[in-house]
Amino acid sequence: AQTVTQSQPEMSVQEAETVTLSCTYDTSESNYYLFWYKQPPSRQMILVIRQEAYKQQNATENRFSVNFQKAAKSFSLKISDSQLGDTAMYFCAFMKHYVLDHTGTASKLTFGTGTRLQVTL
Amino acid sequence: DVKVTQSSRYLVKRTGEKVFLECVQDMDHENMFWYRQDPGLGLRLIYFSYDVKMKEKGDIPEGYSVSREKKERFSLILESASTNQTSMYLCASRGTSIYEQFFGPGTRLTVL
Numbered sequence A: 001a002q003t004v005t006q007s008q009p010e011m012s013v014q015e016a017e018t019v020t021l022s023c024t025y026d027t028s029e030s031n032y033y034l035f036w037y038k039q040p041p042s043r044q045m046i047l048v049i050r051q052e053a054y055k056q057q058n059a060t061e062n063r064f065s066v067n068f069q070k071a072a073k074s075f076s077l078k079i080s081d082s083q084l085g086d087t088a089m090y091f092c093a094f095m096k097h098y099v100l101d102h103t104g105t106a107s108k109l110t111f112g113t114g115t116r117l118q119v120t121l
Numbered sequence B: 001d002v003k004v005t006q007s008s009r010y011l012v013k014r015t016g017e018k019v020f021l022e023c024v025q026d027m028d029h030e031n032m033f034w035y036r037q038d039p040g041l042g043l044r045l046i047y048f049s050y051d052v053k054m055k056e057k058g059d060i061p062e063g064y065s066v067s068r069e070k071k072e073r074f075s076l077i078l079e080s081a082s083t084n085q086t087s088m089y090l091c092a093s094r095g096t097s098i099y100e101q102f103f104g105p106g107t108r109l110t111v112l
Helices: none
Strands: A003-005 A010-014 A017-019 A024-026 A033-039 A046-054 A062-069 A073-079 A088-099 A105-111 A115-120 B004-006 B011-015 B019-023 B030-039 B044-053 B054-057 B065-070 B074-080 B087-093 B109-111
Touching: A003 A088, A010 A017, A017 A115, A024 B065, A033 A062, A033 A073, A033 B011, A046 A062, A046 A073, A073 A088, A105 B030, A105 B044, A105 B109, B004 B087, B011 B019, B019 B087, B019 B109, B030 B074, B044 B065, B044 B074, B054 B065, B074 B087
Parallel strands: A010 A115, B011 B109
Antiparallel strands: A003 A024, A017 A073, A033 A046, A033 A088, A062 A073, A088 A105, A088 A115, B004 B019, B019 B074, B030 B044, B030 B087, B044 B054, B065 B074, B087 B109
């Protein structure tokens, strides 16, 4: 079974600064996907960024980027130029496909326990 | 935009009651999911469905059942609610793209 570990329950960063959220995972799979999801205080979870394991290049989405170290099974999220709107819970997630007893394939996400990020003035 | 809606934001029930949580998505997604979210535990998958009338157990299915009679609707059922089922319940859907699940706003269920 896959496990996802986020070792930082809470973090704080000042506005305009850079912060890095850590995530490690454990799997024997070679082909999988990794995600960072953001859950603002309003509770609607949204996707921040994704990374395909077969891609060596780190994904980037505007101020958000990842440091994907496949051998180390590490997937950290860097937020540059932090903004007050970045205040949220951040979840790291792992996904792989598997076969459903001859009826096709499915996939499901395994989430970490989350990191609560507070952006301050 | 994809929209996933859940029938209630807050719900209070008594121990032993049968509870229905409803989820509806408007993007014709094949896959739908139910999670519960608890502090310090993250999101844990209860059940998911990859097609109408099809379901698969997630990591914590005990005490729950699901129903998917129509493609857009996925219901989570607590047959006999217990206090340890007090939690935030999140529904999600995903289409043929494998990259993203879209989440509903969540239902905070309190069982007294």
